[in-house]
Amino acid sequence: MEIRIRGVSKYYYSEGKTIKALDDVNLTIPSNKIFTLLGPSGSGKTTLLRCIVGLETPDAGEICIGDDVVWSKDKNISVPPEKRGLGMVFQTYAIWPHMNVFDNVAYPLQVRNMPKDEIRQRVAETLRFVQMEGFERRPATKLSGGQQQRVALARALVAEPRVILFDEPLSNLDAKLREETRKELRAFLGKLQITAVYVTHDRVEALALSDSIAVMRAGQIVEIGTPQKIYFDADHRFVADFIGRANLVKATVIAEKGGCTVVDCGLGRIVCQHRDIPVGSEATLCIRPEFIRIVSGAAPAAGNLAACNSVEGRIESLVFVGEVYEVEIGVGDEHLLARIDPDAKLKEGDSVSFTLDPAHCLLVAI
Amino acid sequence: MNSSRTKLTWLLIAIVGALTVCPVVMLVLGSFSEGLTAFGHFTVDKYVAAYTDPGxxxxxxxxxxxxxxxxxxxxxxxxxxxxxxxxxxxxxxxxxxxxxxxxxxxxxxxxxxxxxxxxxxxxxxxxxxxxxxxxxxxxxxxxxxxxxxxxxxxxxxxxxxxxxxxxxxxxxxxxxxxxxxxxxxxxxxxxxxxxxxxxxxxxxxxxxxxxxxxxxxxxxxxxxxxxxxxxxxxxxxxxxxxxxxxxxxxxxxxxxxxxxxxxxxxxxxxxxxxxxxxxxxxxxxxxxxxxxxxxxxxxxxxxxxxxxxxxxxxxxxxxxxxxxxxxxxxxxxxxxxxxxMSLKHWSDVLNDPISLLSLKNSLFLAVVGATLGVILSVFVAYVIVKVKTRAAGILESLSYLSFSFPGIVIGVGFMWFFVQTPLYATIWALLLGYIATYLPYGIRPMSSAFIQIHSHLEESSLVCGASPLTTMRRIIVPLLIPGIVSGWILMASMFVRELTLSVVLSRPGTEVLAVQILRFSEDGLWGKLSALGIVMILISTTLVVMATLVGNRFKAVQG
Known part of the structure; x- marks a missing residue:
């Protein structure tokens, strides 16, 4: 089921100031995909989710789920949350403490007045799906965090909703459990043909789970793309910086050459992935630490020079963090962070040369 | 939604304010008046008389x-x-x-x-x-x-x-x-x-x-x-x-x-x-x-x-x-x-019309007073916990004011008030006084019950397809019930034994248990006093035991 959001705005008023929680958001969430809203706290991602589900009322715009308009300012349509037929997993899970697991999961079917036998059968099926068979009689208060998460998922799925929404569902779990649950969730959702909207501020979670990511900032959607596109090929500096660690260097475009864009910057002349930026204009060069390759021994052959972007620098600090060394390399006034093999025999003050693959030299808007 | 909440807040401020501030204001006015029947003629004579008395x-x-x-x-x-x-x-x-x-x-x-x-x-x-x-x-x-x-x-x-x-x-x-x-x-x-x-x-x-x-x-x-x-x-x-x-x-x-x-x-x-x-x-x-x-x-x-x-x-x-x-x-x-040993004192007490009247009055006050008190507490606690406006803050301070009221003094304040009204010397005067003085004891269990109900519990029921009415019936009320029951029992057990406010407000016809026991004590009727006292302890203990049981179940629900 596709979700279309047109010109949705939401304002909060506090101490005489207007805060734009959502600022004219336009977005189409494709059907049967896992779509993630990613952004720092206060970027409006949870507000957008709550507008879709109907727990918040926008101040302007229109929201359609499939062919139904569920909210429209102009047409004066407002479908209450209980009539939207969605499923949602809350950040706190919101497992009702006065009911057992069965009643929690059966609730959406009970309020739809389904026959008892069918309810029992569907609850059993759903619990089997989330691997919680045999927990029917367990009181809700006797569940661990991971079990609560599964019960919440079962409750959201049991009525076979058109869309399932997740509001930071893993943030209450400890680090190890979070990783396991993330993999499980991906597996569960992969088996279902369902549109999933997932809100998180955790970039690893977003990258690992999603088919598609929308990065939000200050109530607006900055960029939408696949995890690979967002990570390797972002158009915006904010997105490149937010999605992972990045070295950001000011640069000036000087030429277009052989399907590459060439810039001048603090590292010298660098050949980058192609971008449609006019020659002479300013841009930001973005290099991920894992793509800085230290070259040992002789400098590479002169013929390869343009393709390899060879740069000379000096090691300023060296920190052992387990699987790699995190190295700060000084090049002129620029400082670059690099991750290199732990068995590299380097020490502070050494001169090094490194290469940058043009495919991983990303130019983003300032 | 917001405007109805604001209206509710101000309505409650008016009710709780009337209950808690009114006796204080009347006490102040009364202290400057010449007498109960001459209310309105202001004087400082009473202060002079009171504070220069050698005793x-x-x-x-x-x-x-x-x-x-x-x-x-x-x-x-x-x-x-x-x-x-x-x-x-x-x-x-x-x-x-x-x-x-x-x-x-x-x-x-x-x-x-x-x-x-x-x-x-x-x-x-x-x-x-x-x-x-x-x-x-x-x-x-x-x-x-x-x-x-x-x-x-x-x-x-x-x-x-x-x-x-x-x-x-x-x-x-x-x-x-x-x-x-x-x-x-x-x-x-x-x-x-x-x-x-x-x-x-x-x-x-x-x-x-x-x-x-x-x-x-x-x-x-x-x-x-x-x-x-x-x-x-x-x-x-x-x-x-x-x-x-x-x-x-x-x-x-x-x-x-x-x-x-x-x-x-x-x-x-x-x-x-x-x-x-x-x-x-x-x-x-x-x-x-x-x-x-x-x-x-x-x-x-x-x-x-x-x-x-x-x-x-x-x-x-x-x-x-x-x-x-x-x-x-x-x-x-x-x-x-x-x-x-004999049951003579017991039969005396159980045949004494005033003792029976006081027993009846106390039970009435406990049941009706606690019920009304808890209903008021539910609304006050709801506003204090769920509506976080400045007005809600005022309501919170107001509702805890009576925690500091010395019963007999506030009784004098109420006396000044009730004398002006037809409520004087009726059981309703006692009822209002009790609720005003013991309101914090009702609000406290209710607020903790409301704090327990995270807004997500309510919202997830809506998302699951339940109407607001169903949500109220199946989610909110069941979660509140332990708080309501323990608040009711706490208030009722306090009302059964209430003495300090009652000695001021109780009049012939509106005797309550504690006042009757005090009369027996003043007259040295120890046997009757003890029999009536045991009755009071029995009622009180039953209520406290019930409160503890409900409290334990409440804890089980909270996990």
Missing amino acids: FYEVMVNTGIFVLASSLLSTLLAIFLAYLNTRTDIPFKFLFKIISIIPMMIPHLLFAVSWALLLNPSNGLINLGLKEAFGLDSAPLNIYSMWGMILVEGLLDLPIAYLIIAPAMASFDVALEESSRVCGAGTWRTLLRITLPVLRPAILAAFILGVVRSLASFAVPSVIGMPGRVHVLATYLYEMIATGFATDYGKAAAVGMSVLVASVTLIVVYRALTAESEKFVTISSRGFRPSVIELGTARMPLFGLVGLLSLVLIVLPVAVLMYTSLVPYSMVPSAKAFSM
């Missing part, structure tokens, strides 16, 4: 001694018991839990009466026993004195002081003590230099609450102080309005003003201290179990002391009342006494 200063001195000494006694005993329970290997620790709950079961009035039955100079059981045993001519002990009042009031305030000090001591970070020991200080020096100073906010809070409670206390001063002509402010006020022919509500209001001001000030200090004490606790608690101090040879004697205290606090009052209700007149327990 007043003796009362002030008595009050000071009584209040400070009994609070000191209860605080010291509470520190001692809390330390033994949380920090030592003393056996049978469940006794401490019992000591902290019993005052809920045995009304203060009956506790005071049972001590009078034991230690009064003319026929107190212990005095009679001592006289027989040693062939004395006169009674060796006299409870009708300042020391008697201090002892009984101190014991009565002990549980509340314990409930404040024990949790603070339990969450005390033991590393603070250990580092003192490592620095070379012994157990005693560590206790005096580290433990007690760190616990100072909690100890001070317990002391101040003791002061407020003993200042408002009427049961002990009237049962034990008045026969010995030891007057404190509460009984001084009572004599002004309830005995003799020249009742003077204006002068009573003028005196009451200073009690009220002192009480409100102390409660403000108390709330500041408990906030500070919680800060202390949160900073220092890191989940360590405090190390247990081995008492060694002192273990059994100290336990004996605790056992004696619980005997004195729990068993003795009930046993004495039971015994007195069965024997024809005061006599030392003996074969003869047991052979003369």
Whole structure:
């Protein structure tokens, strides 16, 4: 089921100031995909989710789920949350403490007045799906965090909703459990043909789970793309910086050459992935630490020079963090962070040369 | 949605404001008036008369001694018991839990009466026993004195002081003590230099609450102080309005003003201290179990002391009342006494029209008052917890104001109010007064019930497809019920035994249990008093036991 959001705005008023929680958001969430809203706290991602589900009322715009308009300012349509037929997993899970697991999961079917036998059968099926068979009689208060998460998922799925929404569902779990649950969730959702909207501020979670990511900032959607596109090929500096660690260097475009864009910057002349930026204009060069390759021994052959972007620098600090060394390399006034093999025999003050693959030299808007 | 919430908030502010501020305003106005019937002619005569009365200063001195000494006694005993329970290997620790709950079961009035039955100079059981045993001519002990009042009031305030000090001591970070020991200080020096100073906010809070409670206390001063002509402010006020022919509500209001001001000030200090004490606790608690101090040879004697205290606090009052209700007149327990036992006092009481009326009135007030009080509390708690506006803050402060009201003083304020209305001398006057004074006791369990209901629980029901009405029926109400039930029982058990407000507001036809018991005590009808008292304890205990059971289920739900 596709979700279309047109010109949705939401304002909060506090101490005489207007805060734009959502600022004219336009977005189409494709059907049967896992779509993630990613952004720092206060970027409006949870507000957008709550507008879709109907727990918040926008101040302007229109929201359609499939062919139904569920909210429209102009047409004066407002479908209450209980009539939207969605499923949602809350950040706190919101497992009702006065009911057992069965009643929690059966609730959406009970309020739809389904026959008892069918309810029992569907609850059993759903619990089997989330691997919680045999927990029917367990009181809700006797569940661990991971079990609560599964019960919440079962409750959201049991009525076979058109869309399932997740509001930071893993943030209450400890680090190890979070990783396991993330993999499980991906597996569960992969088996279902369902549109999933997932809100998180955790970039690893977003990258690992999603088919598609929308990065939000200050109530607006900055960029939408696949995890690979967002990570390797972002158009915006904010997105490149937010999605992972990045070295950001000011640069000036000087030429277009052989399907590459060439810039001048603090590292010298660098050949980058192609971008449609006019020659002479300013841009930001973005290099991920894992793509800085230290070259040992002789400098590479002169013929390869343009393709390899060879740069000379000096090691300023060296920190052992387990699987790699995190190295700060000084090049002129620029400082670059690099991750290199732990068995590299380097020490502070050494001169090094490194290469940058043009495919991983990303130019983003300032 | 928002506008209806705002309307609800202001409506509640109006109701709660009327209930709590009205008696205070009437007290102030009354203190400047010439008399109950001459309301509106303002004068300062009453203040001049009240504060230049030579007898007043003796009362002030008595009050000071009584209040400070009994609070000191209860605080010291509470520190001692809390330390033994949380920090030592003393056996049978469940006794401490019992000591902290019993005052809920045995009304203060009956506790005071049972001590009078034991230690009064003319026929107190212990005095009679001592006289027989040693062939004395006169009674060796006299409870009708300042020391008697201090002892009984101190014991009565002990549980509340314990409930404040024990949790603070339990969450005390033991590393603070250990580092003192490592620095070379012994157990005693560590206790005096580290433990007690760190616990100072909690100890001070317990002391101040003791002061407020003993200042408002009427049961002990009237049962034990008045026969010995030891007057404190509460009984001084009572004599002004309830005995003799020249009742003077204006002068009573003028005196009451200073009690009220002192009480409100102390409660403000108390709330500041408990906030500070919680800060202390949160900073220092890191989940360590405090190390247990081995008492060694002192273990059994100290336990004996605790056992004696619980005997004195729990068993003795009930046993004495039971015994007195069965024997024809005061006599030392003996074969003869047991052979003369009969149910005469019981049948007298159960055939006494006024006693039956008071029983009926008290039950009515408990059931209707608690029901109305809880309904009001549900709305107030909802606004305090779920509506976080400035108006909601005002409502919170208003609703906790009555926590500091000394019953007899606020009763005088209500008197000034009700005399102007047709409610005067009706049971509804008592009902309104009870709800106003005990509202905080209803609001507290309700607020914790509301805090438990995270908004996600409500929202997820809506998302699941339930209508707001279904959500209310299946999610919100079931989650609130334990709070509603325990709030109702708490209020009802307080209303059954209410004395201080009732002695002012109760009139012929609107007698309540506690007032009737006080009358019996004033007339020396100990047998009837005991029978009626046991009835009161039974009702009260049943309610408290129900409250505990519901509370336990509530905890189970919270997990």
